[in-house]
Amino acid sequence: MQVTIFPLQDFPIINPGDDLESILIDELRKVDMIDGDIIVIAHTIVSKAENKVFDLSKIKPSSFALHIGDLQDKDPRKIEVILRESQEIIRMNERVLITATKHGFICANSGIDKSNAPGETVISLPDDPDLSARRIRDRIISSLGKSVAVIISDTFGRPLRTGTVNVAIGVAGINPIEDFRGRKDLFGYELQSTLVARADEVTAAAGLVMGQADEGTPVIIVRGVEYSQTDASATDLNRDRQTDVFR
């Protein structure tokens, strides 16, 4: 058993409104895709293609956004976009603004990012990353005839541990969580760790070759992973708030 991870080299820069599916399929034709491949796509290019780019010059911050911008010494117009994309503020102080996004992902700044966005613009998460992943997967299957999975990723900080890792925010054709309940260990005991965050393992692995800086490689192929196919959602990776002792 072997897993290989490689980027689509020289992937074109995606601009707002571009037909990402067509561009992606042209690039995928340059590598030999095989059934079972998982395609990990940085959400920024999906968001851009879906016009989830906000021109800050057209954003009027609320008084609350002005207040937070003042508190954190940040652009209140960016704060305004963060608040609009959130459903709840989870933690806020003079350094951090951690929200639950409208999808339920808990992350810094609702996932709003300035990196890799041109001019005075910011990029949000896609409106429905699972739907985006499904649409991309359907196009790949119909164009290339390969049964692949698609994961849309973002880079999240983490409670308790330093440093960022890539996580799955949209999935298609892969169950984000592998359920090993009932399986036995070497000595016949029930396994204790039974729900494995497979999609987050895949995105973290993709992070090993996904450049974040100017050499950006936003599309990564992960090959050889065992996974199960379902219609599950990446939001299944969000912990139930009632049982999360750290929320």
Next chain:
Amino acid sequence: MQVTIFPLQDFPIINPGDDLESILIDELRKVDMIDGDIIVIAHTIVSKAENKVFDLSKIKPSSFALHIGDLQDKDPRKIEVILRESQEIIRMNERVLITATKHGFICANSGIDKSNAPGETVISLPDDPDLSARRIRDRIISSLGKSVAVIISDTFGRPLRTGTVNVAIGVAGINPIEDFRGRKDLFGYELQSTLVARADEVTAAAGLVMGQADEGTPVIIVRGVEYSQTDASATDLNRDRQTDVFR
């Protein structure tokens, strides 16, 4: 650029007190190691070789351990070992006992595990996982002449997100955190996400092929990763408690 991940197949079962380094080197001779390879080792076999196996029949639970055992309907002798391996209780209710281990890792049950331990025994984390990693790495370098890195991993649950992932609890020859501060994105902006948890990306990737059940493959080779070498500790991955808004 390509990363490949593969297990050492048919790795022998490690028993308490075994000479893990010698066994590992014999197994590594069967694959062609190359400079830069990262060897990810499930902590359980390291702990076993270091005799960090506790016979519950010899553990006398304190009254506090009896209380928690009663509250959680768990073996109070296992709770006793968990408490002895902890420095602080971070969260506790009728379901979970989340501690800071003596090393500072925050995880369920101080990392004490019954899985893959024979009889009425439990396994703890190694006393000094960085030291274990360094010792293993030194033996590999002197025996095989390859400049490798070693990561000792455990499987942790996570706040906010469902499902477990493998994380690094001991490192040698790899900086667990890559610092991209000062690097610029496509449009010349400073990157926002600048501290990448490289060692945790590697362990999560290793999790894609590290069987948890009876087919256990506790040693995984991760090849082709760009990383920097330092004398850093895996405890650098523990967030500073003062700035962790979820602690």
